[in-house]
Amino acid sequence: MKQLVNAPDQVVTEALQGMALAYPDLIRVHENPHYIVRADAPKNGKVALVSGGGSGHEPMHGGFVGLGMLDAACPGAVFTSPTPDQIQEASAAVHAGKGILHIVKNYTGDVLNFQMAAELLQSDGIEVRTVIMDDDVAVKDSLYTAGRRGVGATVLAEKICGGAAEAGASLDEVAALCSSVNASARSMGLALGPCTNPETGQASFTLGENEIEFGIGIHGEPGRQRIPLQSADTLTEMLMIPILEDLPFKKGDEILLFVNGLGATPLLEQYIVYRAAETVAKKHGLKVSRRLVGAYMTSLDMAGISITLLRLDETMRQYWDAPVRSPALRWGL
Amino acid sequence: MKQLVNAPDQVVTEALQGMALAYPDLIRVHENPHYIVRADAPKNGKVALVSGGGSGHEPMHGGFVGLGMLDAACPGAVFTSPTPDQIQEASAAVHAGKGILHIVKNYTGDVLNFQMAAELLQSDGIEVRTVIMDDDVAVKDSLYTAGRRGVGATVLAEKICGGAAEAGASLDEVAALCSSVNASARSMGLALGPCTNPETGQASFTLGENEIEFGIGIHGEPGRQRIPLQSADTLTEMLMIPILEDLPFKKGDEILLFVNGLGATPLLEQYIVYRAAETVAKKHGLKVSRRLVGAYMTSLDMAGISITLLRLDETMRQYWDAPVRSPALRWGL
Amino acid sequence: MEYSLNALNQWIVCAEHQFKTQLAELNALDAAIGDGDHGSNLARGFAKVVEKLQAEKPATPAALLKLVGMTLISSVGGASGPLYGTFFLEAAKVAGDQLQLDDAGLALCLQAGLAGIQRLGKAEPGDKTMVDALSPAVSALNHQAGLEMAAQKAREGRDATIPMIAHKGRASYLGERAIGHADPGATSASLLFDCLAKL
Amino acid sequence: MEYSLNALNQWIVCAEHQFKTQLAELNALDAAIGDGDHGSNLARGFAKVVEKLQAEKPATPAALLKLVGMTLISSVGGASGPLYGTFFLEAAKVAGDQLQLDDAGLALCLQAGLAGIQRLGKAEPGDKTMVDALSPAVSALNHQAGLEMAAQKAREGRDATIPMIAHKGRASYLGERAIGHADPGATSASLLFDCLAKL
Ligand SMILES: Nc1ncnc2c1ncn2[C@@H]1O[C@H](COP(=O)(O)OP(=O)(O)O)[C@@H](O)[C@H]1O
Ligand SMILES: Nc1ncnc2c1ncn2[C@@H]1O[C@H](COP(=O)(O)OP(=O)(O)O)[C@@H](O)[C@H]1O
Ligand SMILES: [Mg+2]
Ligand SMILES: [Mg+2]
Ligand SMILES: [Mg+2]
Numbered sequence A, B: 001m002k003q004l005v006n007a008p009d010q011v012v013t014e015a016l017q018g019m020a021l022a023y024p025d026l027i028r029v030h031e032n033p034h035y036i037v038r039a040d041a042p043k044n045g046k047v048a049l050v051s052g053g054g055s056g057h058e059p060m061h062g063g064f065v066g067l068g069m070l071d072a073a074c075p076g077a078v079f080t081s082p083t084p085d086q087i088q089e090a091s092a093a094v095h096a097g098k099g100i101l102h103i104v105k106n107y108t109g110d111v112l113n114f115q116m117a118a119e120l121l122q123s124d125g126i127e128v129r130t131v132i133m134d135d136d137v138a139v140k141d142s143l144y145t146a147g148r149r150g151v152g153a154t155v156l157a158e159k160i161c162g163g164a165a166e167a168g169a170s171l172d173e174v175a176a177l178c179s180s181v182n183a184s185a186r187s188m189g190l191a192l193g194p195c196t197n198p199e200t201g202q203a204s205f206t207l208g209e210n211e212i213e214f215g216i217g218i219h220g221e222p223g224r225q226r227i228p229l230q231s232a233d234t235l236t237e238m239l240m241i242p243i244l245e246d247l248p249f250k251k252g253d254e255i256l257l258f259v260n261g262l263g264a265t266p267l268l269e270q271y272i273v274y275r276a277a278e279t280v281a282k283k284h285g286l287k288v289s290r291r292l293v294g295a296y297m298t299s300l301d302m303a304g305i306s307i308t309l310l311r312l313d314e315t316m317r318q319y320w321d322a323p324v325r326s327p328a329l330r331w332g333l
Numbered sequence C, D: 001m002e003y004s005l006n007a008l009n010q011w012i013v014c015a016e017h018q019f020k021t022q023l024a025e026l027n028a029l030d031a032a033i034g035d036g037d038h039g040s041n042l043a044r045g046f047a048k049v050v051e052k053l054q055a056e057k058p059a060t061p062a063a064l065l066k067l068v069g070m071t072l073i074s075s076v077g078g079a080s081g082p083l084y085g086t087f088f089l090e091a092a093k094v095a096g097d098q099l100q101l102d103d104a105g106l107a108l109c110l111q112a113g114l115a116g117i118q119r120l121g122k123a124e125p126g127d128k129t130m131v132d133a134l135s136p137a138v139s140a141l142n143h144q145a146g147l148e149m150a151a152q153k154a155r156e157g158r159d160a161t162i163p164m165i166a167h168k169g170r171a172s173y174l175g176e177r178a179i180g181h182a183d184p185g186a187t188s189a190s191l192l193f194d195c196l197a198k199l
């Protein structure tokens, strides 16, 4: 597999340096340990939002740092959660006295490292709340697993909570809103092909001519099931049904529909899937009132998509619409 | 090659329907013939900007329709320029009495079809100016070729001219500005792998384990040269030098630096290339004052990048910074 | 020989069939030195043409040729749409109101069509385009050499593009890398003349 | 047997060497049922550990174990960073200010380390994690079975993960598809005990 890199062990460092050069007005990048903060951090008078996770999911999370979204992001090695000291330093750098919300995707590594960081911060007298995102319905029974994975809802939670924090909501309020977004969102994804980790040079799995991984995660881990490729409409419906049934989404619900490209899937295909997804949603009597289509949470160069549905209430809709000014999401400013 | 499609001959139609659903507040999609217009078109008091080309380059051009950028885009079949009647109807639909600028990438098919459309429009009494974009330095000698191809500068021209048109500039002024952007911009690209046309299911070319196409276009046509893969820094320098020498860019020039992902290349790699490109630009004494990094002009699922440098003057900088509100580029609104 | 409306109709139906069955081959030729869509483009265009011919049943050769040209222009796109479209539109102009064409009349029509292609696309023989097949074929017709010979000349013209460097169209970006591949447009042009020779 | 500072140092150096040379194998195990980075994670972490040990030269077993734990936590990330980090930190607490550990002392340290892993990660034997290798090995040490036997038990524990369905970590997402693959963490844990047995 060919990639545009220099030294494999410098991929994350150099990419962060590139981001720093590309967005001098929006973000600042810290090295040793790695983290990204808003150019104007710490931002007085607001709760600080911090997220992070393995690299390889760009623009998540670093691309969401900015006014109206995250205060800091902690990128780990590729597909490896960040370390506690990284999270601690990033959090301390953006803390403005109103406490810190850690938005954490539910993977053992992320959960443990953020947990350790929170303990370190709390022992320094900084108030920290943690919300664990776990919206992936592909992982069925959390009694017998590490629990559902955090996927697309994370992007939505970061935007919505960012809006609330910017508007001056308290730590309790922002944390409650984040939990509520997580509780109201469900996702599922599929991959047409593997991704290749630039740090190891290895493809994550091998698929036959006509096979896809259904219920894929975002770290190149195999999906729940290997099935034959089908039409975009059929596959979209196969993703939508378990999502709809799980919450469950009910006739008349107002939703945000998010179709996410996993990396190598062209926008042309994402739009075809979006068309199918909105069609299914409408057939189920849902009112699609907000939309997002694009590669916002990727797995490097994986071909595939994920779909996220969020049941909106008025607060969520208001903060979704609020201005945001980050490298990857921007409107109203 | 696996793709998320239904019928191969419905790819463009269904993708457009998906776009219409995804951006109801920004655009309207017309079928038979296919074109995309601003939701508020025709927009009184302004010159109408129309572009188009083969599909497969998304978000270009449809994703750039909106306030402050294009009034209409005409998507052809995948990698096939649109037809004259498509261009004529789209142009007529957005014409608001102040004339029409056609921004055309220099490929025989695009040039001929836009030329025929312009003749049809002019015979209906509509004033049309055409600017042919040809910024690709990979194509050396236009005496013996169809001339340089239009690539990344097209995105910049559409944004800058869109800003000017929105501000009320006349057709002559907008056309002159577009020519001036084209004359001040140079680009070059490379591919690490082929793309697969969903309409034919065929990969555009085959590369060895360790080979890349240097001087690639955006239609899956082979590049100028096949060379071995090298480090990101080396390859970036190999793209930058011919770009810098061609204009030539001179010490002290203020530039916009645009690193563009061709489709499957992760942001992580794009940032590494951006880092290298800005480093080379600075070494040559250029002042990088505006930046764009991302997949804005793609070749379906091609892995690779292109780099565009634009020498900015004050007018260009002002209209680059002006508000834009399209599916793919948005700021200030 | 006389070319009735019916004969011209047969010509186009044959072409439609050729482009449909040779779609993959023409795409492959175009993939080697272009963007791999020439077969799809012509198959799409001629399918539309045949559909329109059946629906509209033009009454004169000129009307038929004009319908073919207009339909190609509005449904093919790419370089070949306007070029082949112009070919038929220009031929239609020369056909005037004749109810059938004789050999000399057909030669004049196609001669005008070729001139239209060259006016629009600015290609000369030797530039590795459809002109390399069309030009010797039309010239054979002008010298009353017959359809069979014209088709033969078109095939030779197509083959002659193999060693050429291209100076027009997408293949021109490739420089020396275009050498060794037949031009897709020259190939489709020779198929057009093969169909003519079957009348 | 007595475990001097020097012996513990040797243990860690051996582990660093193992993880470096087995990097690709551990990544491959993790690719099969996880995200393919376990080898890279431990190689990165232990390289840092050895670098720090050389620079800081801790004076007691506890200081050494703590340095190892802190460094793993701050340089590995992922699930294994906090888990192995805690293993060494908890062991350090039990080591107190002893200047060397005897067999029973080492067993108590590693027992505490394992308990720390289980407190943090909530995994039980049979969940297909590093606990499946660590638990029988620590238990062997507790029963004075010796290092060789402990290492043997760790390897058996690793092999016993092959037919298991995972209930913790990334492999748990796979359901039955995890069957047939050894757990990467159990494999790295058994390498740790192999190194212990070489002292
Ligand atoms: N300027 C030109 N004059 C004549 N023929 C041309 C010219 N440019 C391209 N062609 C012909 O068009 C063919 C390509 O057609 P097609 O693939 O359908 O369009 P595109 O190149 O836009 O994809 C070439 O093989 C060549 O024969
Ligand atoms: N809850 C847990 N308790 C104990 N060990 C665990 C737990 N979760 C994961 N592991 C171990 O961690 C190993 C994976 O480590 P690693 O690949 O480095 O981290 P990650 O899964 O974050 O990529 C698994 O093979 C397993 O042995
Ligand atoms: Mg990992
Ligand atoms: Mg084409
Ligand atoms: Mg072509």
Ligand SMILES: [Mg+2]
Residues within 6 Å of the ligand: D030, D034, D035, D036, D037, D038, D078
């Ligand atoms: Mg792992």
